[in-house]
Amino acid sequence: MWRKTGVLMAASFLLLTGCIPGLQPDQQEEGVETEENEQTTEEDTVEVSPEVPSLDNYYRSVLQDGQYISGAARTFHRDVMYNRMDLERMSAGMQELAAQEFSQEDYFFRAGQLISSSELNSWLMRQAEDNQAGLNPPLADADNFEARERNNPRPLSNIIEHNYMVENNNGNLELGGMVIGLSMNSIYYFRQENEDGTYGPWLEESISRQQSMEAARNMASQILERLRSEDRQNGALQDIPIMFTVFREAPRESSVPGNFIATGTAAPGESVGNWQNLNEDYVLFPSTEANENHRQDSEAFNQFRDEVNAFFENFVGVVGEGYYQNDEWRELTVDIPITFYNETEVIAFTQHVTDKVEQHFPNLDVEVRINSSEGQEALIVKDVGEESFTHMY
Template sequence: MKRISFRIYMIIAVVVLAVAVGALYFFNANRVTPTTTKKSSGVQITQSTPGEYQTVIKNGRYLVSAARGITASSEPNSLDVKNFESSLLDLAKNHFKPSRYIFQEGQYLGSSLVTDLLGRKSSSDTIGLNPEDNGKTDSSRNPIYVQTLTEQDFMVKDGDNLKLSGMIIGVAMNTQDEYQKEQYGATYTQNISEADRVAYGKKVAAQILKQVREQKGVSDDTPIVIAMYANSQADSLAPGSFYAQTTSDKGTTIEKWSDIDDQSIVLPKEATDTSKLGSDANTGFANFKNDVANFFPNIAGATAVADFKNGTLSSMTVNVTTQFYSQTEIESFTTYISQSALKYLPSNVPIKIIVQTANEMQAILIRKSGEKTFTTTLLD
């Protein structure tokens, strides 16, 4: 009996060991690890995802921008902070295909250089992109045209290293400039016409290109794309958009510009807005809003931002503000919203619906383009 028991124990031990070894092999075989490009300096790149860029990791951490935080702290409308950089990355895919290039946060324009570029030109800031202060405090003052700029780099493998193979510079231009006549005084708004904004943007683009070419590591024949972005007004519910771009394959001369037809509008549209852009989306959203309001009496409001590319709807973000008193109300409401959205909102574009109270977010509903249902996340 003892000999039989010993054999049983041995068999069990062998089986457990085999399972453990197999599990360890399976884990190692399926573990996602960065692809090393330069072990000596600790530079790595992430695994690729179809349609998206691989990104750069250095010493185990994501490689952040050399001018990190300037855009977030300078944009007057928080909606422009995210839209400016994410839309620039989408635009870059038309010039630098993700299947060939590796994305790297801007490393050649440092924070001090960018700060100087965004300043007014003066004896102490000779490279300032904005005009000198003419001392005026009325509509004849020289406004701040250039609000912020950001750099994105695109790399290719060069042996064990990464080599700069392209850049895109996003330049955010103001549509209005807020200023004070005296320190701590009232805030005034100076509108900037489209014609003045576009003309001034083309003027400073050549100066920006010159500064980028002068940076160490940027060669005279590095392809550089400059894209111009029109900021939204500070109180707008929709972000701004890119409106023009140019490409410099060599040197500092800009030969031609091409228009970018991107636009975001707020739904429901104002009665005075007679443009055809978004008419169908506006009708569908109005039906959705009425349907949801009839179902839940405590709805405080609903708005949407519809994004268009070349006149065609590309995505929609809906915000529904209401007041809940129980978890079951939240669950019932979000279930009904998903059903109503499938009925009234466009079916062929990505849609995000945010349900919130005045103080906090309650739920997020997301449906990707072509999907038949929403994925709902309830937040504690």
């Protein structure tokens, strides 16, 4: 399936010893934890995960002493992005889009190491006298709190950095490219702190797709200038391509993640250009949105759901998430919760669902997860043009 990502288990390794140029992160500011971002030393062993035969393509990851190298701002991202689905989709999607610029045959993935948590925090804040690095606009000039916030909403929610490493002529890994993900608010949420330390109700201000793109393009130019400064990695980032992806977060109450709306790339020594608009969307089945905007697809899912439910006397909740690209339905992920009775019944039900998947969705990539209170019972995966794969847990 096109959007799958995963962690590859290492069976053997290509060993690359010694320091890796570009592995040293910027010095963390005092008070920021850095234990998850230790620098490589001469004694460290640097490896990359092996190629694993798969229906999908993955980047092989850079390992240090046999361990995955966590991003410098890993915990920070979980704190600033409200919806876990948005964070997961953005992180996975950045790798998918990176493949357009950085071949999976030649480049190895490493979580971002060059922007520290403290620096990232200052970038995400509003620009102010005490924070000139802020990328979000300053408060509006108004008489009250709500007007100051509402008239100048914060379009930028988060920034995620990915590094792409290449092997040089000496057999060492060096930084060969970067992807910077800009996560933009579709709705800006804000509330006022009262004098007693309590907070008022949440308020919100919608931000249009056009506003998101205008802000993202401007911010990408500023970030590029900062990354290519002579003070960062001795100017090493001036000689690599840097891709920017623009992700638009879903509203907080959404049952599906947001989506990518654009990419832009800065070739070595050049400004950000080659902006390309992206058209992707996630749709919940069943839902009013699905009925209104994708009626034929909604009817197909409802028929599938009804036939799945016919297996049991009691109703089984069947929920799906459809992925659309350029207005074309490409993928479907389905969750089916059941009451566990015995293994024989689960096997029979899984066979029944597999048959219905092949009948109703021959031209889609489909993943079905069957769960009970005991945990996941079965997994069904069907890629277009391939036979279904079923795994019983």
